[in-house]
Amino acid sequence: MHERMGVMYLSSALKPQGHEIRLVLAEAVGLERLKELVRDFAPRVIGYSAMTGEYKGLFEVNRALKKEFDYLAVFGGPHPTFFPQIINDEGVDAICVGEGDLSFPEFCRRVDAGEDYWNTPSFLVNHQGKTYRNPLMHLVEDLDSLPWPDREIMYDADPKLVEEGHKLFFSSRGCPYRCAYCFNEKYNEIYKGKGKIMRFRTPENLIREMESVKHRYPLSIVFFDDDVFSLKPKGYYEEFARLYKQRVGLPISCNVRANNVREDVIAILRDAGLDSVAMGIECGNEQVANSILKRDLSNDQLLRACRILQKYKIKIVTANLIGLPVPNPYEVDLETLDFNISIRPTFAWSSIMFPYPGTPIESYSLTHGYISGQPEFLETNKRSSVLKFSSEEEKRKIENLHKLFGLVVEFPVLRPYVDFLCGLRLKSFYTALFYMWYGYCYKFKIWPFESVPRELGKYVVYWIKLLKKS
Numbered sequence: 001m002h003e004r005m006g007v008m009y010l011s012s013a014l015k016p017q018g019h020e021i022r023l024v025l026a027e028a029v030g031l032e033r034l035k036e037l038v039r040d041f042a043p044r045v046i047g048y049s050a051m052t053g054e055y056k057g058l059f060e061v062n063r064a065l066k067k068e069f070d071y072l073a074v075f076g077g078p079h080p081t082f083f084p085q086i087i088n089d090e091g092v093d094a095i096c097v098g099e100g101d102l103s104f105p106e107f108c109r110r111v112d113a114g115e116d117y118w119n120t121p122s123f124l125v126n127h128q129g130k131t132y133r134n135p136l137m138h139l140v141e142d143l144d145s146l147p148w149p150d151r152e153i154m155y156d157a158d159p160k161l162v163e164e165g166h167k168l169f170f171s172s173r174g175c176p177y178r179c180a181y182c183f184n185e186k187y188n189e190i191y192k193g194k195g196k197i198m199r200f201r202t203p204e205n206l207i208r209e210m211e212s213v214k215h216r217y218p219l220s221i222v223f224f225d226d227d228v229f230s231l232k233p234k235g236y237y238e239e240f241a242r243l244y245k246q247r248v249g250l251p252i253s254c255n256v257r258a259n260n261v262r263e264d265v266i267a268i269l270r271d272a273g274l275d276s277v278a279m280g281i282e283c284g285n286e287q288v289a290n291s292i293l294k295r296d297l298s299n300d301q302l303l304r305a306c307r308i309l310q311k312y313k314i315k316i317v318t319a320n321l322i323g324l325p326v327p328n329p330y331e332v333d334l335e336t337l338d339f340n341i342s343i344r345p346t347f348a349w350s351s352i353m354f355p356y357p358g359t360p361i362e363s364y365s366l367t368h369g370y371i372s373g374q375p376e377f378l379e380t381n382k383r384s385s386v387l388k389f390s391s392e393e394e395k396r397k398i399e400n401l402h403k404l405f406g407l408v409v410e411f412p413v414l415r416p417y418v419d420f421l422c423g424l425r426l427k428s429f430y431t432a433l434f435y436m437w438y439g440y441c442y443k444f445k446i447w448p449f450e451s452v453p454r455e456l457g458k459y460v461v462y463w464i465k466l467l468k469k470s
């Protein structure tokens, strides 16, 4: 359960212009209720925020709405950014490529004023039978100039999120690395010459936002979901830690990259409250990790980073990729498993490798015949693979290993039985285990429940929902 920060930033950017905004979580309300809401509100623009796996569902929702209502349908977020071809899809009037903080308000202003919204920078727009493809706006340079994300609109739409003790914050935007499975290489290519990749909020601006959130809502864990939190310029951590300790003082969770886990920085952050980190391991086979996944890190670097974190008693969630586009994917996955066992993380998290549009791994998988055309991406990469494997049996073993991965890392006594267990036709059972273990690790080990009786029921409902989707 997480806030959608992109939408919240957009709402904050639009409100000062006097626009009336409603946020609806389409999946939660269902189509009929959504139609009622659209009928009542009669919006001029409906914006959809879409990751790749979500697009198909949102496209169908939009198609149904378009049959009854007259409005401009605008799609933004990662999917339209990396797969702008959707501008040709039925019912799509416009797409926003990349950041929308400045361009979406400009689009809406032009719509409101009856001006040429089809010429808005960063937008592709269908207008009177023609598609207008406008150049990208520069990246937002000064992140402090952005209004803080509008939490109210999100928490009103999903009241369960308000009670969540852990809340999301971003201290920076951008990542300069080029991991082949990630969106960033393509993103940085699209934005070449359009501003600095890495941008940081000042510690003061960040702390003020946290104080305001702490004052208004329950907040027990500050979760920085920056791509890499450990990339700050010299002197940043010292200033941040000083202010944070005085004015916020809550446990911190963030994402780090092994090559910038420095002991002096970890010591400062630990003292400020750093409690858990997520760190990409991705693959235990160094050759695959570096030549195909372009992770650009050695296993020694990863181990060294983990030892530093463990020395400071910081919980580690490792992120791993299962089912890679290599000739022997199952064997490579077993190496990843063994490498994680040697690390002993708090929780070994794994995803099935999805070659998302625009990523280098997508073109690699295409050229090497692991996919053909654009696969139909599922909403989550926790279910099954879209890659072609040598046999059904290999596919089954890989998908089962993905489900059992975290448990085996926690209980290495299971390791000798992995091959046997992965061969069994027990995917549904393993999927249930997978989500139970995931939930247990997060809510008992990493971001523990504050009150089990109050929160457990809500989480059981959430897990059942995840299971149904799987």
Ligand code: B12
Pocket: 002, 003, 004, 005, 006, 007, 009, 010, 046, 047, 048, 049, 050, 051, 052, 053, 054, 074, 075, 076, 077, 078, 079, 082, 096, 098, 099, 100, 101, 104, 170, 181, 182, 183, 184, 225, 226, 227, 351, 356, 357, 379, 380, 381, 382
């Ligand atoms: C937090 C997060 C989540 C959260 C919330 C997702 C969300 N959409 O906000 C949760 C946990 C739900 C999540 C889940 C998943 N995620 Co995620 N997630 C992120 C993360 C780390 C940060 C998102 C964020 O808040 N960014 C900051 C805000 C400011 O940027 P933004 O959301 O992109 O929004 C801006 C623009 O895109 C644009 N915009 C966005 N929406 C709209 C709408 C309109 C109308 C307009 C005009 C503009 C616009 O304007 C916004 C402001 O500038 C990103 C990585 C990243 N750095 O972005 C991955 C990322 C979005 N996730 C990704 C993936 C793959 C997943 C999962 C599939 C993984 C999984 N575990 O199965 C699932 C999908 C689940 C599902 N329901 O489909 C990929 C998406 C790739 C793709 N092509 O879709 C990303 C890019 C990571 C990556 N390394 O590639 N994720």
Ligand code: SF4
Pocket: 175, 176, 177, 178, 179, 182, 183, 184, 185, 227, 228, 257, 280
């Ligand atoms: S370090 Fe993380 S966010 Fe940056 S490119 Fe690699 S996977 Fe993406």
